[in-house]
Amino acid sequence: MRLATWNVNSVKARLPRLLDWLAEAKPDVVCLQETKVGDAQFPAAEVEQLGYAVAAHGDGRWNGVALLSAVGLDNVTRGFPGEPSYHGETGEPALLDVPELRRPEARAIGAEAGGIRVWSLYAPNGRVPGSAHYAYKLDWLAAFRAALAAELERYPQLAACGDFNVAPTDADVWDPAVFAGSTHVTPPERQALADLRALGLADVVPTPMKGPHPFTYWDYRAGMFAKNNGMRIDLVYATEPVAARVRSAYVDREARKGKGPSDHAPVVLDLS
């Protein structure tokens, strides 16, 4: 079984590349992030033509996650219990009266696929440490941890995959000095990941395919990919029964090359 996670940075803009990649890599289960479409606009027919069942959870312009599976897709969950929503710099209590603004953003979708409970996750960016967006990011990760604890009682085989927007260690950024004081590397964010792992999840670190670091994201600007100035922020956190099945894991950096790529590369796992 081949399981993959990929932040596509717009499923509509990436559709030709996504379809080519699905046909070539032939993953059984795919977690997508930053689809940037509402559920009605998700290009489900094109993906289904390749033999996948599709479950999407989208907002429209921002965020959006989806699951594709060629091995069944059951018990789909959009969002998770206790998932927080963003309330602005000061809490903006007046806005809380507007249901549309109170609804959580589309950042998590879970389902059973091929005997594994799979989650596709897109953690908030956090922007600047100390900001409301940063607090929201930490709240969201903590709330997901609580939801995951309940999930783990039901699903021994579980994989939480996606763009966590946190580099777990200094080795996961191309130059730690550049990121000093920035989001994605702060101790509270890394602790939030450690708290997830403490539930019994293993960080399945992929093979880089080039260079010593298995980066999964490279900024579009300033030739960062060519210089391999990247970050590892797309992660697969797997329970032990899943981690024990990992035969190989790699970053498909070929998918970051050429015309019109996402700024993220897929992480691909082969499970026995």
Added chain:
DNA sequence: ATGCCTTATTTCATAAGA
């Protein structure tokens, strides 16, 4: 200090990303 590049939308300008 800012843009570097790319996306979608309230498009010929803006917000967001990490």
